[in-house]
Amino acid sequence: MRADAQRNRDRIVEVARAFFRAKGFDAVSMDEVAKGAEVGAGTLYRHFPTKESLYDAVLEAWAEKVNEAVDRALSPDASAREQLLTWLTDYAAMLTEHKGAAARITAALGDPGSPFAAKCTTYLNANQRVIDALDSALRPGVEAMQISRLVGGMAAVADNSELPADAVASMLEIVADGLLAP
Amino acid sequence: MRADAQRNRDRIVEVARAFFRAKGFDAVSMDEVAKGAEVGAGTLYRHFPTKESLYDAVLEAWAEKVNEAVDRALSPDASAREQLLTWLTDYAAMLTEHKGAAARITAALGDPGSPFAAKCTTYLNANQRVIDALDSALRPGVEAMQISRLVGGMAAVADNSELPADAVASMLEIVADGLLAP
DNA sequence: AACTATACGGAGACGCTCTCCGTTTGGCAA
DNA sequence: TTGCCAAACGGAGAGCGTCTCCGTATAGTT
CATH class of the missing domain: 1.10.10.60 (Homeodomain-like)
Structure with missing residues (x-):
């Protein structure tokens, strides 16, 4: 060039x-x-x-931060619930960093032809790492795609309505408890 | 006129x-x-x-169907989990009936100046009725606004990505279990 | 039948994404 | 240094969108 x-x-x-x-x-x-x-x-x-x-x-730049966030969340000192919640919170925060990003990336999750396909793969892999690490603590059959969509959906709502952090946190707690084994 | x-x-x-x-x-x-x-x-x-x-x-027309759906879901014969899940499923289905409606209505939830404000009130009241009916079975402190946002977010994702019904159902189960008392 | 408030139609203002093509320029070879 | 040309540039404008303005037509009343 x-x-x-x-x-x-x-x-x-x-x-x-x-x-x-x-x-x-x-x-x-x-x-x-x-x-x-x-x-x-x-x-x-x-x-x-x-x-x-x-x-x-x-x-491009901040998609790289995802894997660092996973490393940070998966501290073995914390309970499974705490690790999961830390990850979901960080993940949602990163998705809402740029206005409009959450909805766009989440919508692209199943579409390999999207311009955001590379970002989607990064996110899905990150969620898969979390699933693998917490494994037995999670409800059986949870998939990376489900977590990506659940949190992406919440992030999109938070972004659209400009919700305060505590409103997002309380919804993520509900999602986290639903993801944990009964 | x-x-x-x-x-x-x-x-x-x-x-x-x-x-x-x-x-x-x-x-x-x-x-x-x-x-x-x-x-x-x-x-x-x-x-x-x-x-x-x-x-x-x-x-306008189908917003009226919401209250009928609440009546149908709150059958005392079923368990709290079944009643909740029926309602969430119907609610999500109604939101996805018109493409683009879920995201728009959910985004308007906190905005009294939106053209959809009347619809939002209808939805919030419906969720409040469900909370009142299931009350003790639910996690303490759950609010109608939270359920509206959670399900609205899921419906928006389902709408954008044209998800099959079973993919939506499995996510709603996670949300429902998170909403029920631990 | 005449009158007027009400409603109508469509040209066009304005803003958006994206294209086309004549003009300019960076970098290399003589 | 000079000359060359592929590569890159700029901006007018095509095409499509929402929404406005205003001259024209008509429903309903007197």
């Missing part, structure tokens, strides 16, 4: 990240990202053929 | 209901509703100043 192209690409992602974080996916227009990054619309669209592909690039 | 206006209004709602049910909120344009109802765009927008207000009118 030519040096000027690389510079423009980096600036676009940087500007877009700030806008998306502040206003959410829908409220940011591609024009304003182009203006903010001081490039033409054509340049923006050559780097990112759709708005969703730009969003995907913006989310 | 003048007779011709009433006729047009009725025809608009009827046409819009068919379109929304078939294609979902986003995929239906106001222009095609106007064409379908054989009125001009101006007429459509005088009756329904925004697309959301039209959707609200379309949902």
Whole structure:
């Protein structure tokens, strides 16, 4: 890639990240990202053929944080319930970090053709690690996809309604208790 | 209201209901509703100043079915778990009846200014009735708003990803067990 | 039959995503 | 250094969406 192209690409992602974080996916227009990054619309669209592909690039960095969060949650000192709840809380918090991300990623969970497919795999694997670690403490037959959808759904609701952390926490407790063995 | 206006209004709602049910909120344009109802765009927008207000009118009829569903679920012959699960399943099914409705109604739950505010009240009251009836069987401190958000979130996920009924059922079981007293 | 409040239709304003194509430029080879 | 051209650029505008404005038509009353 030519040096000027690389510079423009980096600036676009940087500007877009700030806008998306502040206003959410829908409220940011591609024009304003182009203006903010001081490039033409054509340049923006050559780097990112759709708005969703730009969003995907913006989310790239923090998708890597998922596995760290799993490591942190799975501390053997805590009870299974505490470990699960820590993970669900962190997971939901990460999904709501960017407005609109939770709903989009959760909707893409079953669709390999989505621009977010790589992110979905990361999330599913993380939930599978949690299931493997807590195993016998969980209700039989729980799947990574179920946890991803349950928490993704909660995160989407929290995001849409701008719920305070304690409202989210109380719903995640209900989900966690449902996930634990009877 | 003048007779011709009433006729047009009725025809608009009827046409819009068919379109929304078939294609979902986003995929239906106001222009095609106007064409379908054989009125001009101006007429459509005088009756329904925004697309959301039209959707609200379309949902009017089946919002009334909620209370019937509560009556049906609260049969004293069944266990608390069965009653709760029946209600959650019916509730989720009603929310997914129109594509896009679950996410919209759930997002409006805390917002009195939303065009869907009346529907939200109906839903919250229904969940309150269930809480009152099952009371001691439920985990202490459960609120109607929490159930509405939990099930609304699940219904939105199911709607977005077009999940089969059994995938929804298994998630609702997890939620139901979390809602029951430990 | 005449009158007027009410309702109608559709052109078009405005904003959005995305495309097309003439112009410019970075990086390399002579 | 100079010349070349593939690569990258910019921005006008196509196409589609919601919603508005205003001149025209008509229902219902007198």
